Amino acid sequence: DIQMTQSPSSVSASVGDRVTITCRASQDISSWLAWYQQKPGKAPKALIYAASNLQSGVPSRFSGSESGTDFTLTISSLQPEDFATYYCQQANSFPFTFGPGTKVDIK
């Protein structure tokens, strides 16, 4: 199975901050990487697909990029509604696997 790691595991930030989360795949996954946001008691919500494509309805302050097996989710200016846990997920091969998550909380 492809292992997904994320760093940091948590980050404390303030409204307006730029936040960057990194996800690394244990092997090549091409660009088949998605990012999700999850709030307590809710299902994950897709933000980015195919590494850098913004899902419909997601604010443009969210962006994704890739460099080899490293992928980055950037929130350009953190808003109050962005405090949540973020997960990456590879869709290159079965079984689909998720990262352990990065919790973004209030500084």
Added chain:
Amino acid sequence: QVQLQQSGPGLVKPSQTLSLTCAISGDSVSSNSVSWNWIRQSPSRGLEWLGRTYYRSKWYYNYAVSVNSRIFINPDTSKNQFSLQLTSVTPEDTAVYYCARFSGSNYQFFDYWGQGSLVTVSS
């Protein structure tokens, strides 16, 4: 707008079968461009993909090795829904279970999710 509505019991006894249903609106379980999946989430295992079904002239199924001998995913075209059955459950199967649609081709991500069902395995 696609919506997935989950239903099923929240408490299952050890060694029994966990059963959940995911009713689809706004799409068809027989759609040719997507797959229908079950995913669970627990503090110990994180988000874990369990399996999927999809239709491409016939029905296909894929299951995670971790549950392969215990899992069944069944589409029901008459009710436009799909179900999960997980047999011989133990307390380690306690988790929040989600159904989700996976869009393939140039997308390759879970674009719609059910609301989640907390299933506790306990006597």
